[in-house]
Amino acid sequence: MSVIVKQSGLYATIQDEGRSEGMPQGIPISGAMDLHLYRFANQVLENKENSACIEFYQQGLKLEFDSPIFICVAVLGGVILLNDKKIETKSIIKINSGDQLTIKQLTEGNWGYISVKDGFESSTFLGSKSFYKALTQYQLQKNDKIDYKTFDGESGGDCPKLNIDYYKNLFLDVFKGPEFHKLSQTLQYQLLNAEFSLSTSLNRMAYEIQERLENKLEEIVTGPVLPGTIQYTPEGKMLVLMRDAQVTGGYPRILQLSEKAINLISQMKVKSKFKFNLIEINSEKI
Incomplete structure (x- = not known):
């Protein structure tokens, strides 16, 4: 049937x-x-x-x-x-x-x-x-x-x-990405304290963040990425990789969304506002 x-x-x-x-x-x-x-x-x-x-x-x-x-x-x-x-x-x-x-x-x-x-x-x-x-x-x-x-x-x-x-939380839990430490202290502060919004570019591969941050980082050697990885392009764009994203990429990976945060941002409409909430991992407990 x-x-x-x-x-x-x-x-x-x-x-x-x-x-x-x-x-x-x-x-x-x-x-x-x-x-x-x-x-x-x-x-x-x-x-x-x-x-x-x-x-x-x-x-x-x-x-x-x-x-x-x-x-x-x-x-x-x-x-x-x-x-x-x-x-x-x-x-x-x-x-x-x-x-x-x-x-x-x-x-x-x-x-x-x-x-x-x-x-x-x-x-x-x-x-x-x-x-x-x-x-x-x-x-x-x-x-x-x-x-x-x-x-x-x-x-x-x-x-x-x-x-x-579950969907009313506008703070998205994130972890530091592999290249987060390469950002200046000023950029790290902006990233974790500013309010951001979604652009009109939303699809199953990636959601683009409207605001841009000045990028002086070099592209990295191609490395693994996952759904929820936030890539930082040379133009200062931030791309949130979604479920159909590629498995490798050459842009700096500055943040990684939690599984819940991926669910939350997937349902956010264009111009929705949100902030990042950094989850610190205590390596001594791992």
């Missing part, structure tokens, strides 16, 4: 926790942009860890289900329609044959997730179903079909609640 893509919307893909197995071959980790919300979508339906979901950006996705199933639409806030009627999100939703689900608009956050009971069934590469254009298709297209197992039983127990306060 399957769901048919009637309208593809923006950046709609299949995602799970990502594929760390591909890093030695230079393959990005990928995976859900907001792992916290993705995991919640699966938790609602009591799915196994790493079950594949549909991830979507902002609006425009429209799906038609050809057989009964329970689903969850996890968003921070938005207008979601089932057969043209608004429905509650972050809950268990019973789907019947022929039902159409429309992502009309996200009013809060950037990314949302659609889970189905037992997860979507699609091809696996290096232990992951996550889309990445060099390995699989780049995003869902009109008339694509995504398989799932028909489920017409009971919906299960009580539905968990999403802690929205």
Whole structure:
């Protein structure tokens, strides 16, 4: 049984926790942009860890289900329609044959997730179903079909609640990057005390910070990077690497976001304000 893509919307893909197995071959980790919300979508339906979901950006996705199933639409806030009627999100939703689900608009956050009971069934590469254009298709297209197992039983127990306060923290926890010590004392102070905002350049590879800091550092020998690495370009731009980022880079790595901070910044809209909160690692306790 399957769901048919009637309208593809923006950046709609299949995602799970990502594929760390591909890093030695230079393959990005990928995976859900907001792992916290993705995991919640699966938790609602009591799915196994790493079950594949549909991830979507902002609006425009429209799906038609050809057989009964329970689903969850996890968003921070938005207008979601089932057969043209608004429905509650972050809950268990019973789907019947022929039902159409429309992502009309996200009013809060950037990314949302659609889970189905037992997860979507699609091809696996290096232990992951996550889309990445060099390995699989780049995003869902009109008339694509995504398989799932028909489920017409009971919906299960009580539905968990999403802690929205998780997303209200505008302080992003960071660790010092490998090249942080090369920054002047003045730049280090600015980096850890100034308020920053997001530019209009936001995608699954990187989010760009609007403000620039004067950069007098030389580029480094290519080194490893991860989702959450903040690169510092010769022009003074700061790039926050996201889930589809490359695994190596030649720009200084000045900060590294925590896993929670990656989730938080992924849901921040253009011009959102935030500050960095440095987490010091005591090497004596390691």
